[in-house]
Amino acid sequence: MFRTVTGFFEIVFTLALVVVAARPLGAYMADLFQNRRTVLTPILGPIERAFYWAAGVKSEDEQEWDAYAISMVLFGGACMLSLYAILRLQAWLPLNPQGFPAVPPDLAFNIAVSFVTNANWQAYGGETTLSHLSQMVGLTANNFLDSGAAIAIAVALVRALTRNESTTIGNFWVDVTRATLYVLLPVAFVLALVFAAFGVPQTLVGSIGAATLEGLKQTIAIGPVASQEAIKLLGDNGGGFFNANSAHPFENPSVWSNILQNWSQLVLPVALVFAFGRMAGDAKQGRALLITMAVIFVMALAVIWKVEAAGNPALTAIGVDPSQGVMEGKDLRFGQAGAALFADAxxxxxxxxxxxxxxxxxxxxxxxxxxxxxxxxxxxxxVGTGLYSLLLLVLITAFIGALMIGRTPEYLGKKINARDMQFAMFALLLSPALVLVFAGGASVVKIALDSLGAGGPHGLSEIVYAYASSAADNGSAFAGLNANTPWWNVTTGVAMFLGRFAHAIPILAIAGSLAAKKKAMPSAGTLPTDGPLFITFLLAVIVIITLLQYLPALALGPVAEHFLLQQGTLF
Known part of the structure; x- marks a missing residue:
């Protein structure tokens, strides 16, 4: 009972801190991307203008959607090639105290794609594969840049919804510069200092020696961990310095650092929703999106926490006390609540x-x-990807809802036409196509099946989860899958690349279409999109669409495994 109460308090405390910080941060971001003066403008304004001068960018010149999209792809391509070169030349570059060799081509390709698409999928052990230069200049730098690019795409879509008969949606180079310079860098700098104060290492030393209680010598890897940890979480990147990620005591030393890590993951996505409401001039619209997100988040959290705290029925049958919950694979420092909140976040x-x-x-x-x-x-x-992906579903819901009641489809005064829906459906169907096609192939190819840690339904879950994580630019994985093979490095790399760029381009096309339309005033024929009815309808559309796409894979994977576990067939 005590663990349940303290766990509940930890969750409520963390989420409350998120909302308290996200509201003013959202207002700050709205001012920033609407070209208003901010508290950091006197300090960072000269640096921003110096960047534009060096790059030959005219900040006052805006781009049409296709130019914006081309800039995004070129920027991502340049970052990817630069990171690939660093990884392949690692053995000959400085700041390599461990003497690591060059990263193999297939793994270097996977890492390069992963860290420019915000996925940060790790098929390797960071402390045993990458030098300090690769970690700092390669990974950490791209953690800033790919998050800045994602924020830019979201801002472009929001800006398009607020404009009236405009041919432009902003300037990609300005948006990504401001997202990085004014938002990600200052907050990450403060977070890195706090993490270092909590005991997270920040040093250029490669390792330290230690002696065990038995007198044996041990080499412990360390490095510039705090700086990577900050942007890893703040930018929703993932990709830990150590293979054990945030379960490693150097990355996550205590319950307080765990609370800060959960806060770091959630604060910017929530702040962007507040920024959306402010930029749209209607806080109720932002509140509707936030409530939708919160319902999904809390339901998933409740399921994970309840199931993990209930114990394993197969172990209960042989006399293990179920009140202790399922602690295998979890850290006693964080418990069920801390693990559940982190998994959901x-x-x-x-x-x-x-x-x-x-x-x-x-x-x-x-x-x-x-x-x-x-x-x-x-x-x-x-960061960014969540807002523009949800807005895509909002447009689809508004279109369906308006047609069902015989009204003109529109959102925030912008009419939604068939061309917009064609782009929306392309973006929506891309992810299931990537997940199901690649998962189907991996299910019958021996070189892919050899990497599985388990057979049967759980093995299928490992496969589907890997490609779902890649296509969603998430990067988490079922640890039983050995993903560092040419098959998995190449196929997950392709899924990550298309999951980011092929998904973002049609969204920018929709932004261009919406910006060019005349903004109409609400009328008696307008479908309200800020009330409980629309929120309920939006949740129903989200769940139904997802189930229609993935129900067979879910039924044959985790659902089948659950029933087998209840029968005591497997552990």
Whole structure:
């Protein structure tokens, strides 16, 4: 009972801190992207203008949607090629105190795609594979840049919804610069200092020696961990310095650092929703999105926590006390509540970090985490990606709802036409196509099946989860899958690349279409999109669409495993 009360308090305390910080941060971001003066403008304004001068960017010149999209792809491509080169040349570059060799081509490709698409999928052990230069210049830098690009896409879509007969949606280079310079860098700097104060290492030393109680010598890897940890979580990137990720005591030393890590994952996605309401000039619209996200988040959290605290029926049958819950694969420092909140936050956002082993969770807990990915990580979503993915579903819901009651489809005064829906459906169907096609192939190819840690339904869950995580740019995984093989490195890399860029381009096309339309005033024929009826309808559309796409895979994977576990067939 005490653990339940303290766990509940920890969850409520963390989420309250998120909302308290997100509201003013959202107002600050709205001012920033609406070209208003902010508290940091006097300090960072000269640096921002220096960047534009060096890059030859005219901040006052805006772009049409296609130019914006081309800039996004070119920026991502340049970041990916640069990171690939760093990884392949690692052995000959400085700041390599461990003397690590060059990263193999297939793994370097996977890492490069992963860290420019916000996925940060890790098929390797960070402390045994990458040098300090690769971690700092390669991974940490791209954690800032890919998150900045995702925020830029979301801002462009919101800006399009607020404009009236405009041919432009903003300037990609300005948006990504401001997102990085004014939002990600200052907050990450403060977080890094706090993490270091909590005991997270921040040093250029490669390792330290230690002696065990038995007198044996041990080499312990350390490095610039705090700086990577901050942006890893704040930018919803994932990708830990150590292979054990946020379960490692150097990345996550205490309950307080765990609370801060959960806060870091959630604060910017929630702040962006507040910024949306402010930029749209209607706080109720932002509140409707936030309530939708919160319902999904809380339901998934309740399922994970309840199932993990209930114990394993197969172990209960042989006399294990179920009141202790399922602790295998979890850290006693964090308990059931801390592990459940982290699992929900990391799959509800695009973070993909972990402080417990998803492989060890009960089938229904794994189902809840997987379902978050299949929804597109929209509760509350990755930094930027969650907002624009949810707005895509809002447009579809508004279109369907208006047609059902015989009204003109519109959202925020912008009429939604057939062309908009064509782009929306392309973006919506891309993820299931990637997940199901690649998962189907991996289910019959021996070189893919050889990487599984289990057979039967759980093995299928490992496969589906891997591609769902890749397509959603999340990066978490069932740890039983050995993903560092040419098959998995290449196929998950392709899924990550298309899951980011092929998904974002039609969304920018929709932004261009909406910006060009005349903004109409609400009338008696307008479908309200800020009330409980629309929120309920939106939730129903989200769940129904996801189930129609993935029900067979879920039934044959975690659902089948659950019933087998209840029968005592497997552990």
């Amino acid at each position: 990391t799959t509800g956002t695009g973070t993909g970090a972990s402080n417990a082993v998803l492989e060890s969770m009960a089938p229904i807990s794994g189902l809840a985490a997987m379902f978050n990915l299949l929804l597109g990580c929209i509760s509350p979503g990755g």
